[in-house]
Amino acid sequence: MNRPSPLLLDGVAVAMALLDVWAHWDINEPLRMACGLGAALALLLRRRHPLLTFFLTLPSVLLSDAVFACLAALYTLASLGRPRTLLVVGALAFAFSDITALPSANLDLTRKSALIAFGYSAATAAAAVFLGQLVQTRRDLSLRLAEISEARDHQQLLTAQAALAKERAQLAREMHDVVSHQVSLIAVRAGALQVGTGDPDTKEAAATIRRLSVQTLDELRHMVGVLRASGGNPTDLTPQPALTDIQRLADNCGIETELRMALPEGLPPTVQRAVYRTVQEALTNTRKHAPGATARIDLFQTNGSVHVRVTNTAPTQPPLPLPGAHHGLIGLRQRAELLGGTMTSGPTGDGGYEVRVVLPAEAAG
Incomplete structure (x- = not known):
């Protein structure tokens, strides 16, 4: 499944922030609306400068009711793995800004309603942080699982290569200890027959047998050397890292x-x-x-x-x-x-x- 492009996601985030500003639009409060619009456009910087984007969107929470842009910036901070202390401070800053409502600040945390509003704002900010942390953990987990799968495949390849090398080494020993020994005996007996017989046809046949036996021994030695040198590693035929x-x-x-x-x-x-x-x-x-x-x-x-x-x-x-x-x-x-x-x-x-x-x-x- 293909993931949406970052440009498309940024466009959706900006569109949602603009929709949030439009939902709270008040022509009589141009400063607040300007802060909301600025915060929405600041989301275009959230991937390259996430902390700066959060600071640019915080005034919109402090001066208006358009809070989506700041929450999106806080989510981006959390999804990029920023320190948890910074995320806690950011969530608290969002909560305080959300209930302050400048320029006519009326912040009194001793009142029950103010405490409830602060708790609601803090929970909203925490939800954005937790969602970002969840995305980061999922990304890291996918990377680790891919690495584990690669390591497992590599281990299986090494196991197969080791088994093949063992089989080739055993075959090389058999050829050296058994086949080569028997061919050597044939060459020795043929040489003795060639020297000891007086029949010309028998002497020629013995010479042929001895010559072929010597050639066979040379080929066997070459094959044994190839088997021992290769070690059963098929990757020797592929380009190796340098x-x-x-x-x-x-x-x-x-x-x-x-x-x-x-x-x-x-x-x-x-x-x-x-x-x-x-x-x-x-x-x-x-x-x-x-x-x-x-x-x-x-x-x-x-x-x-x-x-x-x-x-x-x-x-x-x-x-x-x-x-x-x-x-x-x-x-x-x-x-x-x-x-x-x-x-x-x-x-x-x-x-x-x-x-x-x-x-x-x-x-x-």
């Missing part, structure tokens, strides 16, 4: 990212893949466990070693408690150790998190 793909990865990761890359060309493919996978896993963990954080990627080479450092700031929103296998960092450490490198990770002093990998620049490609 350093040139990291910029696109940073641009499309869904968080604000700063990339600083100073790596030379010509690094072994295994090192390039390890760098890419390290950055990918670190950015994925940032998006999962530190919502609202920004990330910095530093890639450089010094003293014959490739350094990868991905650091994220402290989260500005609480993460959703979703299940995870917690194997990502373990896999990075194992990959680094296989290439002769090291991997460390841990929290930073400002509440963020850092992943650091050091690899030898001349690791086997």
Whole structure:
């Protein structure tokens, strides 16, 4: 199901706000009507400048009865994951403005009617905040579910590849230990027959058998080498990620990212893949466990070693408690150790998190 375009939603919000102004239109109060119209048009800024939009729409609540624009701005603030303290202050500001009614303010919270009106206004603002928080949670949940589904599919692929690699390794052992041994015996016996017989036809037949046996052994050795080298990994036939793909990865990761890359060309493919996978896993963990954080990627080479450092700031929103296998960092450490490198990770002093990998620049490609 396709979602409506943001432009269409903004147009609907402005139209509803204008309808609210029209419902409370009073030609004798031009200042109040101007505030209402200004608030309705300010909704066009709500996606890029949500906090500014809320402040621009608040006077319409304070001076008139047109409140839809301010509620829409408050909803936008909540849906974009702003701090909860700010949302509480915004809801209280809406409630106080709604019952003040300038320029003839008559605010007396000691009266029962005023308390009831304040409670009603606060509940209305809270409804907008809760709806925005619900939309944000639904958006985050959809993203996390997509990531979990992707991780599950990747795990299934790895399992299938491991099973295929095991079968190929077993086949290679059988060919080496059984078939090659038997063909070697045939070659030896044919050679002995060729030397020991005096019949020319038998000698020629034995020579042919020996020659074919040697060729068969050479082909068997080649096949065993192919089976052992392939490891049953079908993805070796498809393009693998390299350093040139990291910029696109940073641009499309869904968080604000700063990339600083100073790596030379010509690094072994295994090192390039390890760098890419390290950055990918670190950015994925940032998006999962530190919502609202920004990330910095530093890639450089010094003293014959490739350094990868991905650091994220402290989260500005609480993460959703979703299940995870917690194997990502373990896999990075194992990959680094296989290439002769090291991997460390841990929290930073400002509440963020850092992943650091050091690899030898001349690791086997």
